[in-house]
Amino acid sequence: DTGVSQDPRHKITKRGQNVTFRCDPISEHNRLYWYRQTLGQGPEFLTYFQNEAQLEKSRLLSDRFSAERPKGSFSTLEIQRTEQGDSAMYLCASSLAVDRLIGTDTQYFGPGTRLTVL
Amino acid sequence: KNEVEQSPQNLTAQEGEFITINCSYSVGISALHWLQQHPGGGIVSLFMLSSGKKKHGRLIATINIQEKHSSLHITASHPRDSAVYICAVAYSGGGADGLTFGKGTHLIIQP
Numbered sequence: 588d589t590g591v592s593q594d595p596r597h598k599i600t601k602r603g604q605n606v607t608f609r610c611d612p613i614s615e616h617n618r619l620y621w622y623r624q625t626l627g628q629g630p631e632f633l634t635y636f637q638n639e640a641q642l643e644k645s646r647l648l649s650d651r652f653s654a655e656r657p658k659g660s661f662s663t664l665e666i667q668r669t670e671q672g673d674s675a676m677y678l679c680a681s682s683l684a685v686d687r688l689i690g691t692d693t694q695y696f697g698p699g700t701r702l703t704v705l
Numbered sequence: 706k707n708e709v710e711q712s713p714q715n716l717t718a719q720e721g722e723f724i725t726i727n728c729s730y731s732v733g734i735s736a737l738h739w740l741q742q743h744p745g746g747g748i749v750s751l752f753m754l755s756s757g758k759k760k761h762g763r764l765i766a767t768i769n770i771q772e773k774h775s776s777l778h779i780t781a782s783h784p785r786d787s788a789v790y791i792c793a794v795a796y797s798g799g800g801a802d803g804l805t806f807g808k809g810t811h812l813i814i815q816p
Contacts, residue, residue: 620804629806629807631806680748690735
């Protein structure tokens with residue numbers, strides 16, 4: 588399977604714990620995006636990488652959130668000191684960007700990691 | 706905040722019906738995306754367009770830049786088309802908002 592993969596698919600944690608999610612994009616894709624989706628809502632943009640550089644961060648991404656893409660391949664999203672409000676589906680997408688403008692490339696989504704904070 | 710509005714929020718139709726889902730946005734965009742999300746979360750990109758019309762199988766997407774409006778049409782609808790359809794835009798100013806998504810239209814096609 589050469590699609591976008593995410594691990595784990597589900598994570599249940601207690602408030603105050605740290606969690607880390609991984610995303611493996613399609614191998615030749617240079618852009619990687621993280622989104623968050625709560626029940627009944629559309630996804631919300633969190634951040635994106637062009638190769639290993641984190642180029643944009645949403646105002647939604649508080650100091651407790653950090654994302655990395657160290658070698659321009661897989662990416663991790665860490666949430667420190669989780670809160671109940673962090674419960675959501677965390678989606679990763681990748682694309683092969685040919686234009687510098689964000690959002691002008693077809694994005695391929697992973698299955699998501701569903702986080703539940705108790 | 707720049708908003709993306711979709712209508713209807715929910716739509717139930719009979720197999721074979723022609724379906725239209727609408728999306729409107731507030732300011733200039735560089736691209737508009739239509740996405741399909743099935744239960745369990747998987748999202749598939751259907752179309753990306755910045756002008757005119759695109760067709761893929763039974764799906765047609767149109768955009769009117771002047772009206773700031775796009776429509777997704779499904780011809781000869783089938784129960785397997787049941788899903789949430791999401792409109793997302795990339796605003797011309799780019800910046801830290803990335804793609805802005807609508808809340809989605811929940812479509813059910815009954816046999």
